[in-house]
Each structure stands twice: as C-alpha cells, then as structure tokens.
C-alpha cells in the first residue's frame with residue numbers, strides 16, 4: 163500500500179481556506195503516481211483555536227466529510243481524513259474519519275484522552291466509544307490522535323484486535339519532540355506493526371509544532387521521517403507481510419501472560 167502523508171501548516175480558524183489547501187494537495191499528489199491512501203493531521207480545519215470552536219465546529223461534519231468523500235471518489239483513493247472539531251448533541255468532539263475509495267465513511271473515532279496541559283476538557287468532550295479497527299484494501303488498521311500516543315494500552319488493544327498498521331494524527335509541539343519520536347518507535351516495536359503519523363508544522367499561539375511526520379516499520383526502523391519545520395509530503399509503501407515476519411521472528415504476542423500483571 164502506497165501512502166502519502168500531508169505534513170501541513172494549518173491556517174488558524176479558517177476552515178474554508180484549509181479545505182482548499184487540502185483539496186489542492188490531494189490533487190497534486192494524485193496527479194502522476196497516485197497513492198492508495200492519503201493521511202491528514204489532527205484538527206486540520208481550524209488548528210487548536212479552542213476558544214473559537216463553539217462557532218467553528220461543524221454540526222455534523224457535513225462540509226468537510228462531503229469534500230473528503232468527493233476527493234476519495236474522484237481520485238479513487240482511501241483517505242485517513244485527520245480530525246476536526248465536530249458538534250454533536252451540543253458537545254464538541256475532536257473527531258477523526260476514514261473514507262474508502264468508494265467514498266464511504268467506514269470509521270470514525272473521537273479522541274479519548276484530552277490534554278490536561280491545554281485544558282482541553284474545558285472545550286472538548288472525550289470520546290466514549292470503543293476504539294476499533296477498520297480495513298483499507300483488505301488490510302486491518304487503527305488510528306489514534308496525538309496525546310493518545312502516551313497510552314500504550316490503547317495501541318496494544320488495537321494490535322490485539324488485529325491492526326497491522328496504526329495512524330497517528332497530531333499537532334505535537336516542538337517542546338516534547340523527543341517523546342514524539344521515541345514513543346512512535348516504541349509503539350511500533352512493542353506491537354510489531356507499522357506506525358504512520360501526520361503531524362502539523364508551523365506555530366499557533368506561541369506554540370511551535372515539531373513536524374517529523376513519519377512511517378516506522380514493525381522492526382522500529384524509520385521508513386521515512388519528515389523535516390521539523392516545513393510542509394512536506396511523506397510518500398512510502400507499506401509491506402504488510404513484514405508484520406507477519408517480525409511477529410514470527412520475535413513472537414511477543416505468544417509470550418504474553420497478562421493474567422499475571424494486568425489488574426482483573
């Protein structure tokens with residue numbers, strides 16, 4: 163599966179302009195050698211304009227979802243559509259979506275772990291639905307959003323459900339960029355699967371973001387790691403058979419004895 167990740171700078175509080183940016187980028191990457199799947203970052207329609215989300219959140223995500231479905235069908239690609247503020251029953255969620263080549267919304271996930279350092283709980287509601295997996299071109303995959311990366315149980319849960327690759331959609335700050343790299347490598351190594359991340363670049367409200375969108379293989383090696391501070395497209399192919407190979411070579415899933423260390 164050929165993947166193209168958009169390491170994007172986001173125009174704060176301007177969904178229409180960001181949608182245009184994404185539409186142009188998709189058109190650009192699909193022009194010559196179209197990827198199978200494109201990946202967008204966290205909160206890409208608005209950036210972290212938490213104070214403005216009451217006005218900017220989309221009621222049912224219709225405008226953005228509509229655009230992504232249209233792009234998926236027009237270019238015959240899968241879209242791991244990043245996340246954006248979505249209002250439902252009066253609450254705002256940081257919601258990620260996945261759309262297949264047929265233009266069908268096949269998975270959505272509301273960020274579960276809200277970031278205390280950003281007081282996210284004052285503006286957003288944490289997701290309450292179970293994190294599951296989805297299939298793209300017959301491959302089982304999962305996704306998480308930014309701060310979720312700090313919770314190894316979540317990723318292990320996705321691996322145990324059969325995920326062979328997990329997407330990480332983020333606006334991760336430069337101040338903790340070593341955590342960004344090490345945690346992704348660790349999650350890839352411990353779960354023996356691909357990690358594909360899309361992080362934003364640029365800055366907002368005095369916070370600089372760290373880019374370094376990446377693809378890490380099931381052995382923990384970087385297939386590709388983007389720069390720290392400029393917009394970039396990460397293109398790489400996943401060899402899903404490598405997951406099986408690594409799991410056979412170091413069979414950690416067969417060696418687990420969670421009954422002795424996980425609370426009942």
Ligand SMILES: O=C(O)CCC(=O)C(=O)O
Pocket residue numbers: 277307308309310312333334335338341
């Ligand atoms: O966990 C971190 O250090 C960054 C988390 C974050 O910025 C986010 O989830 O948006």
